[in-house]
Amino acid sequence: MFSATPLAPMVDESGVFDPQSTDPLQIEFSQPASVTPDDTDNQSVRSMDLGIRLELVFVDSGVEDHQRLIDDLLAGNRDTDLEIYLLDGSRDGIDQVSEILADYDNVNAIHILSHGNDAQLRLGSSTVTSDNLSGYAGELAQWRSSLADNADLLLYGCELAETDAGVTMMEALAELTGADVAASIDDTGHESLGGDWDLEYASGVIDTMSLFSQSTSTNWLGILATPELAPSFETLVNVNTAGVQTTPGMGATSIAVDGAGNSIVVWVDESGADGNGHGIFARRFDV
Numbered sequence: 001m002f003s004a005t006p007l008a009p010m011v012d013e014s015g016v017f018d019p020q021s022t023d024p025l026q027i028e029f030s031q032p033a034s035v036t037p038d039d040t041d042n043q044s045v046r047s048m049d050l051g052i053r054l055e056l057v058f059v060d061s062g063v064e065d066h067q068r069l070i071d072d073l074l075a076g077n078r079d080t081d082l083e084i085y086l087l088d089g090s091r092d093g094i095d096q097v098s099e100i101l102a103d104y105d106n107v108n109a110i111h112i113l114s115h116g117n118d119a120q121l122r123l124g125s126s127t128v129t130s131d132n133l134s135g136y137a138g139e140l141a142q143w144r145s146s147l148a149d150n151a152d153l154l155l156y157g158c159e160l161a162e163t164d165a166g167v168t169m170m171e172a173l174a175e176l177t178g179a180d181v182a183a184s185i186d187d188t189g190h191e192s193l194g195g196d197w198d199l200e201y202a203s204g205v206i207d208t209m210s211l212f213s214q215s216t217s218t219n220w221l222g223i224l225a226t227p228e229l230a231p232s233f234e235t236l237v238n239v240n241t242a243g244v245q246t247t248p249g250m251g252a253t254s255i256a257v258d259g260a261g262n263s264i265v266v267w268v269d270e271s272g273a274d275g276n277g278h279g280i281f282a283r284r285f286d287v
Helices: 043-050 066-076 093-101 133-146 164-177
Strands: 025-030 055-060 082-087 107-113 120-123 126-129 147-155 180-183 201-203 235-238 253-257 263-269 279-286
Touching (some): 055 093, 055 120, 066 082, 082 093, 093 126, 126 133, 133 147, 133 164, 147 164, 164 180, 164 201
Parallel strands (some): 147 180
Antiparallel strands (some): 025 082, 180 201, 253 263
């Protein structure tokens, strides 16, 4: 049985998530039939006493059409006890997860559904990378106190462990949190877009099943890849400039979008193409 339980008054009477809220939203949690509503104040104690697994799912609100993804998740996991949170895209994601975990004990698994690419995990307003992971070390280490022995951390972002840098980051996450970490080495998402739901990399023994499988009927048509800019070669537009014209307050760089949705950046190089005067350059970024 599922019941919607907000952590704070962030849902209006129609049940719609308020995007202006600065708190994560608990969307759904599964409740065993033998437990009455009065028993749900402490979800962790309930799960421990009944000997059932406690799994938390964090869905990044930056994932396109995330409500459909959540619907698929619930439909495919009717026999699994899940507590699902939607993270606010305007706040640091690690902070939000840490705040929620502080109210839990003996969590068996954490699932994080967010965009990613090699050694980069998008979570809320933050991007966690191999370069800035050390800045989160204190918070991540505190997760240990909320996790059960042999807990698993499943990261569904695309290509997180594709290269050595990604593997090193996953190993660091495992060491900091004390959890066994699973991650993908390729695209995660719908089969029609070249994705799958296999988490091919594992640090330690993973006891937790993936939330999705190839046999799961998913209506969410997407992949969990971080959008990237693919720059074209820069093009010299004009070198014979008698002066420089810029828009007041805008500086000497401008950005436009062409009809295909690609960004075009135009800038002025004071050395010009031949080292004299000003050269105007443009570069297109294919999104």
